[in-house]
Amino acid sequence: MTLRRRVMLAMVALVALFTAIQGSLAVLSMHDQEDDLVDDLVLAETRRLASRVTQDGTDILDDDIHTLLPDDYQAWWVGPDGRAIPAPLPKSLEKLPSGPHIDSAEGGEYHIMIMPVAGGHLFVRYNAARNEDKVQLFALHVFLLALVVIVLAAWIAHYLAGLLIAPLEKVAQLLDHWAPASEPGAISAQDEEQRVLDAFERVQVRWEHGLARERERFADIHHEIRTPLAALRTDLEMLQMLDQRRPGPAAPPGSDAAFGPRLQRAMSTVDAIAGALESMHSLQTGRNASVENVPLSVCVADAWASLGELPTARALTLSNEVDAQACALVDRQALMAILRNLFRNAAEHAAPAILLVRFEDGQILVSDNGPGIPAQDMPFVFERYYRGRLADTSEPRPADSSNEYERGLGLAIARQVAEANGWRLTVGDAHPKGTQFRLSF
Template sequence: MTLRRRVRVAMVALTALFTIVQGTLAVLAMHEQEDDLVDDLVLAASRHLARGLERSGAEVLGEGRERVLLPEGYEAWWTAADGRTLPDELPPSMRALADGPHLDSAAGGEYHIMVAPAAGGRLFVRYNAARNEAKVRAFAAQVFALGVFFIAMAAWISRYVSGLLVAPLEKVARLLDHWAPASEPGAALPVDEERRVLDAFARVQVRWEQGLARESERFADMHHEIRTPLAALRTDLEMLEGALRRQAEGGAAAAPQAERLRRALAAVDAITGALEAERALHGGRAGAPQRVPLLDCVDDAWASLGELPEARGLSLRNEVDAQAHALVDRQALMAILRNLFRNAAEHAAPAQLRVGYADGRLSVADDGAGIAAEDRAFVFERYYRGRLADSPDSAEAPDAQRAAAPGAGDDYQRGLGLAIARRVAEANGWSLTVEAGQPRGTRFVIALHDAADTAAPPATMS
């Protein structure tokens, strides 16, 4: 059965149930009201006869001029204390009745009877309610006819309403069929709209899972292909650094080249660490924590930026105590610090960057122009740029600075750096927040929670 037909059946069934219940209650209420009304009429007639008996005696039921004429359908008998019965013999079915109202359903109809003491005897008044019952049956027939009419109307209207209700689902089914068609060309689609949508969703889910699997495979291939040349490059750089060190020991001036090599090695380590951190995030798991010296992490993250901070006029003041350690994933922490440092270089410079650590909280604060209060709530959103600028008038870096570090800020101008930092922090169970610096600038705080493992009194946070 199709979903459209099920909706129609449900609507008709509900309408029929409501109509039947309401009609039945109406007929029962009508029948009860009819019984109560007839009982009141019989009681009034019996009281009228009782007063006549008290006033004129038994003649009111006889043939004389004192006889009381009863309305159509009424009958009356009076029994004296000595057993006499007027005007004729009392029907056998009424002889044992006690005083009060009674109902007798005989073959000739439905009788309402009232028995009451009167004039030293007992008065029996009976009314044949056949005509009243006929009116109740006529009312029931009218209710039944109306019920059939309303049920038929519901069946007709349900065709239109079911179409309106099922139309969105049919549209979704058509879109899904177009997006993820059946694997077998020409295969018959299910008639039931619900089954059609469920089958289409199942096909979409399969394709989605296949796409995720292919993405994971491509990421693994890319990781493998990039990591191998990076390892070779690092080996060559280490050998070149050793040669320069030996050259410096021989008296040659090699300090600038050695510094550049150190930065190149830090950049290679940063790329390798970023790949490892991204692979862990892609797999939905955090890296294994280890006891990390935080001072070295800050210095290595800063060195991995190369000449960008110097070109932009950003300097570092590392106030982390040399004895401060934390049980963290080093690559994840390095990824957060690199993004925060680069964000400061892109938006806060020229400025000074101060890094401090206390009570499991690593702070990165600059003394730039700061971020507007209305923008701070959105800085961690991907691609958010708006008025996100940690420099006066949201100005871009001067042309000379961009020329000194060409292409350095292209990705970060798209608003990805802080979003990546927040994502890495949350994946490791940390929190990354932003607040206004004092007296100016911006302050980011990385709360490492239970990762603190300091061996010396912490330095004062800035």
């Protein structure tokens, strides 16, 4: 059964239930009103007849009973000695006390009134068959009206169900077109709900397969990059050893022979790339990275050195005020990834400026005295591909700026790495000017 038909049947069932309840209440109310009205009529006739009997005597019941009462009425007077006028009292009335009664013993419905009159009791009985027929006719009319209402409700429910299910049918059609059944010739379910569920299941399977392929591709890239990086670092270490063993006076700064610091910076860069790969691999696979007691001042210096010539080219100066004894039990590669992205962001957007790094109350504070972040951009700086300050500036883009940071990925990656390790990275204004990032462990 389709969802449209189930909705239609549910609406018709509700209307039918409501109509049945209302019709039943109307018939019961009509029946009660009919009984009350007949009782009032019988009481009025009994009082009128009792007045005549009291005035003219009980003999009038024997002589002129048919002219004294309307059609469908009967009357008896029973004296103290049990004598009944004008005829013997029916057995069903003999033991009834004074007052109104309803008797259905003789196949019909009779309304009875018993009243003390002239030393005896006056019995008046009315045959309410015609009134009951009218009540039954009313019930038949209510039933026919209920059928008409239910049929009309079914037609309206069919139309309304189509309106309600139309969006779901469109979704089912779009999903069928987007994620068709993998088996050729497969017949789609007729139920809209089942079609949507089947399509979502196919989309989920496709998404899981795509995610698995992405993970395999990332694992392959990770494997392929680690091997040449290790070889490159080994070669750099050998070159550094040869440079240290070379005899003769030290080469003047800037000469081709003064490449010892460059070798050290190249090794730091290789280590930074390897660390970033490990951090991203941890995020991709969801495994917990190894933590260690890390000297924070050394991490700050290494992260700064990994940027190479970028800070100098942008006129960004580092002021590392982290205590040399300050340590934290953290994943070093993750911390390095966050610091590199924060330093790179300062070089890209805050320079020329001074970058101040401190460690206070279990938090690393990275502050600059640059132009700061506009208030309207502050809530969005950690969103991927958001680059409000860079996009709004009228200054030309630096030629050596990387596409990754121009696209607004640096701070998003930093926030993602922090959250993956259970840390908290926030941003605010520095005083008297500039921007301050807080990394809480």
